[in-house]
Amino acid sequence: MKENAPIEDLYTEYANTVKHFLISLSGNFDLAEDLTQETFYQAYKSIHRYNGKCKISVWLCQIAKHIYYDYLKKAKHIQISEFQNLDLFENVNIEGNIEENYLIKERIKELLFAVKQAKEPYGKVFWLRAYEEMSFREIGEIFDKSENWARVNYYRAKKKIREVLTDENNM
Structure with missing residues (x-):
């Protein structure tokens, strides 16, 4: 993606990546959507500072991370990562019978719970590598x-x- 690409093109290509990254940080789908909008607004304001040394997706996630941490400071939240929304993958549609779908979805929930239990930055690093x-x-x-x-x-x-x-x- 070119540095002078319209913000709409950047949004179309990278919004889901940024939103999922923010979900991994906050565990809150609605908050992630709001902060994704703020991320692209800040990216638009500072696109002239993008130097091309990293992928644009990395640059956007760095902006998103800073916006999220600013949000935490303002909201005075104590915990940084809380995968509260374990129904994140509830709409996953997997080929196979209903029982197989149920078992796979339960395993995904177990995995998300395990990621939640991992101390920071392990959960975030795992999410970025495995999911993103x-x-x-x-x-x-x-x-x-x-x-x-x-x-x-x-x-x-x-x-x-x-x-x-x-x-x-x-157990």
Whole structure:
């Protein structure tokens, strides 16, 4: 995407990525939608500062992260990541019979619960890698860290999530 692309084109191409990133931070679908709008407004105001050193999706997620943290400061929220909306994937439509769909959706809910239980930044890093399919380099850029930092935290997140899922299944 060119740096001088109309904001509508940027929105069309990247709104879902930004919204899902904000859902991973906040756990709140409605808040994520509002902050997505604010993200693109801020991107429009500062498009002249985009230098092309990272993908535009990374740049937009960095803006979204800062907007979310500003929101938290203003709202004086205590917890940063709370995947409250475990029905996020309720409308997932999977080929197969009803029982298979139910079992897969339940497994997705278990996975989201496990991600919620992972300490920060593990949950966010896992979400960006597994769901948003971002590279380790892109994840590192979002958090202003190295690619190696993102890689290490992703594997730690996977380990923690496996532990939560294993503990849950053993109950």
